[in-house]
Amino acid sequence: xxxxxxxxxSHAGRRVLVTGAAKxxxxxxxxxxxxRGATVGVLDIDAGExxxxxxxLPGASVAMTGDVSDYVSLTRAIAQxxxxxxxxxxxxxxxxxxxxxxxxxAHKVWEMDPDEWARVVDVNLTGSFNCIRALxxxxxxAGRGWIVNTSSVAGKTYFPIVACHYAATKSAIIGFTxxxxxxxxxxxxxxxxxxxxxxxxxxxxxxxxxxNEAEVRRTPLGRxxxxxxxxxxxxxxxxxxxxxxxxxxxxxxxxLSM
Ligand code: NAI
Numbered sequence: 001x002x003x004x005x006x007x008x009x010s011h012a013g014r015r016v017l018v019t020g021a022a023k024x025x026x027x028x029x030x031x032x033x034x035x036r037g038a039t040v041g042v043l044d045i046d047a048g049e050x051x052x053x054x055x056x057l058p059g060a061s062v063a064m065t066g067d068v069s070d071y072v073s074l075t076r077a078i079a080q081x082x083x084x085x086x087x088x089x090x091x092x093x094x095x096x097x098x099x100x101x102x103x104x105x106a107h108k109v110w111e112m113d114p115d116e117w118a119r120v121v122d123v124n125l126t127g128s129f130n131c132i133r134a135l136x137x138x139x140x141x142a143g144r145g146w147i148v149n150t151s152s153v154a155g156k157t158y159f160p161i162v163a164c165h166y167a168a169t170k171s172a173i174i175g176f177t178x179x180x181x182x183x184x185x186x187x188x189x190x191x192x193x194x195x196x197x198x199x200x201x202x203x204x205x206x207x208x209x210x211x212n213e214a215e216v217r218r219t220p221l222g223r224x225x226x227x228x229x230x231x232x233x234x235x236x237x238x239x240x241x242x243x244x245x246x247x248x249x250x251x252x253x254x255x256l257s258m
Contacts, residue, residue: 012037020096024201068127181247197253
C-alpha cells in the first residue's frame with residue numbers, strides 16, 4: 001500500500017534503544033529514529049555526553065547512562081527507561097563499540113595486553129549479547145522485534161589499521177547475527193548487522209590522517225562515509241521495507257572491501 005511506503009513516520013510508536021549513542025554513528029542513529037517518530041533510549045557510558053546528546057535530539061528521547069558490558073547496571077537503566085516510556089523496547093541498535101589504539105596505531109597480537117583483549121570482547125561482543133538478553137523476553141512475548149548489530153568491514157577482511165581483538169569481535173558479530181536470526185525469526189523478530197567502512201566519527205578521527213587517506217583511496221566512492229548514511233541503513237533494516245531480510249550483514253562502506 002501507499003501508506004507502507006510513506007517513510008516520514010515510519011517508526012512512529014516504536015521504542016528504540018541505541019547504545020553508544022552520545023556521539024558518532026550512535027548519535028546519528030538516535031537522530032534518525034527520533035526524526036522518524038520513534039521514542040529513543042539514548043544509552044552511553046558517558047553521562048555528561050548523554051545529557052548533551054538528548055537535549056539536541058528532534059523527537060522524544062530518554063537519557064540512559066550505563067556500560068553495555070555490565071549486565072546489572074544495564075538492566076537497571078533499561079528498566080528505568082521503560083518505566084519512563086510506558087512500555088518495552090521493541091527495537092535495538094547495538095552500536096556501542098571500542099577500538100583501542102596506542103598513539104593512533106593498532107597493537108600487534110604479540111604485544112597486546114590480555115586485559116585490553118578482554119575489555120574489547122566485553123564491550124563489542126558481550127555488550128551486544130547483554131542488550132539482546134535484556135530485551136528479547138519482551139520481544140518474544142510481543143511476537144515482534146528488530147535488532148541491528150554492528151560488525152565492520154574489518155570483521156570480514158584483514159585491515160592492518162585495526163587490532164586483532166577488534167577484528168575478532170566484529171567477525172563474531174556476523175555469526176552471532178545469523179544464529180539469532182534463526183532462533184528469533186519464528187518469533188517475528190528480525191536480526192541483521194551493519195558492516196561500516198571508514199565513517200567520519202570521533203573513533204576514526206583518533207587515527208593518523210594518512211591512514212584514513214589511504215583507506216579513502218581504496219574506497220570506490222572516494223570519501224569517508226557519514227554517520228547518517230549508516231543510520232539510514234539501520235532505518236531501512238528496522239522498517240517494513242526490509243520485511244523479508246534477516247540474518248544479513250550489510251556493508252555501508254562505499255565499496256571498500258567487497
Ligand atoms: P565512537 O567512538 O565515535 O562512539 C562510540 C560511542 O560508544 C561513544 O559515545 C562511547 O562513549 C560509547 N561507548 C563506548 N563503550 C561503551 C560501553 N561500554 N557502554 C556504552 N557506551 C559505550 O565510535 P563510532 O565510530 O561511532 O562507532 C560506532 C560503532 O560502529 C562501533 O561499534 C564501531 O566499532 C563501529 N564501526 C565504526 C566504524 C568507523 O569507521 N567509525 C567502522 C566500522 C565499524
